Amino acid sequence: MTDAIEIAVEHRLGAFSLAADFASDGRLTALFGRSGSGKTSLVNIIAGLIRPQRGRVVIDGRVMVDSERGVFVPKHKRRIGYVFQEARLFPHLTVRQNLLYGHWFAPRAEAGGSDLDDVLDLLGIGHLLQRQPGSLSGGEKQRVAIGRALLAKPRLLLMDEPLASLDEARKAEILPYIERLRDAFGIPIVYVSHSVAEVARLATNLVVLDQGAVSASGSTIELMSRPGVPILSAAPEAGSVLDARILCHEPEHGLSVLETQAGPLHVPQRSLPVGSHLRVRILASDVLISLKPLEGISALNVLSGTVAEIGARRGDGSALEIGIDCNGASLLARLTSKSAEHLGLKPGNRVYAVIKSVSIDGQ
């Protein structure tokens, strides 16, 4: 099977140069990086808004750009949906006309895609159809923009920090829609973000961009749990992501027990039935390390494993990340460099990871 996206481009814009090379076949590939790392330029190259000076862009097996052969498919022929940071709805059209704008240009004959009812249903915007964009809230505008892109029957959906201009409440309102979109529509998504929490929750694959170059790419679960990934591991909210299943509930303690590859975890009780799948995230700063099994400790979640990898000290030298192999799954822990030295940690050491808290990141 071919990858959904294959990119190898070089582009210079003044003092900034972008040289990105990666492939991904994930349902949702996150482009992660600081602002100014070239994320938006890269997405604009994929969409055809920027013509790269050199390189190749292949989407779903179709060559969109190949500078060596002089191929450049113009943006209106690429069929790549684009959800911009600001919704960019057409102010002179109603919500309904906005939604159907791209639908009108999409080839009728092509099967698949989604019809208006499915999209209205997915995004919960049926009641807005007759309104003008100017009268919508930020979250509503963004949902209409997602719907508009979907209805153009795209081969790929690009989302450039669609939540960046929204407040926390609006973000929480939209995230579940994006999850449903990822799972139900079968359109690969490229999602630009600088938020570790969003990436951990949504992404199946991850591409880390640093100063215009790809510094790491791979599966989200694997990359998030590895020390030494530039930018990502050092972020304050760095942490490992684990797939989990609800094993049982303990209503008398208000807890649910989750089964993960790394071992069982206790979390505050969930309303989901036993057997449901979840994605959990354990912040690196919420993991303590002990060389001996602990007795008489209040923490419920203690997993045992071996030290797999020790990250490099960062610039200020105060902290470093350690990867722990727990039964094949990987756990990230953040230690001060003093304690790492004090414990004399080396790869292969047997350790016990005490987990202070587990956050549930969605289904």
Place this chain on the structure above:
Amino acid sequence: MSDWLSAEEWTAVRLSLLVATTAMLASLPFGLAIAWLLARGRFWGKSLLDAVVHLPLILPPVVTGYLLLIGFGRRGPIGQWLYDWFGIVLSFRWTGAALACAVMGFPLLVRAIRLSIEAVDRKLEDAAGTLGANPFWVFLTVTLPLCLPGILAGMILCFAKAMGEFGATITFVSNIPGETQTLPSAIYTFTQVPNGDAGALRLTLISIAISVAALFCSEALARIVGKRIAVE
């Protein structure tokens, strides 16, 4: 109405409306094209084109009229060609008056449209492109509706300029009652003959009424359109 306007005056009013409307509508497609080129084009000689378009605004109208006479007269290079190939005669005809008015109003038309095209958010055009619209459809469904207020303003300005045009018209097509005698020419004629004051005053009032109506009309249209495309 014909009770208080003489047949000659009535003819001048009708002719002026015909000439101004023709000038406005006929120059619109060219105005749109030139405004687009000036707003979005990047080509050699752009500032030259800009200067040529604005020339009628700064030249004395008589000079513009004389240049038209040289170019579009029966013996002029363009006038000769138009006559030989299409049988079109402009000099001393109402069509010539419309041409003179169109040329004089053109800078105003282009300026208004150009400014409104420049004000259209290119990001919306990019969004339309990613949704599958080719550049022509983007122009028709996004750019054009968004600069509609500017286009309307330009059309009204062009119409008002055409209603008042005197110098270029009288130089190019003279002052022939029933053929090229527009409102300003008729007012001028009345002021040159004894006892013409009453006629000049009546036509002046009509001229003011038409101009004010055009102004109100443009305000009302701009408000309706502006409400529809209220910026996000």
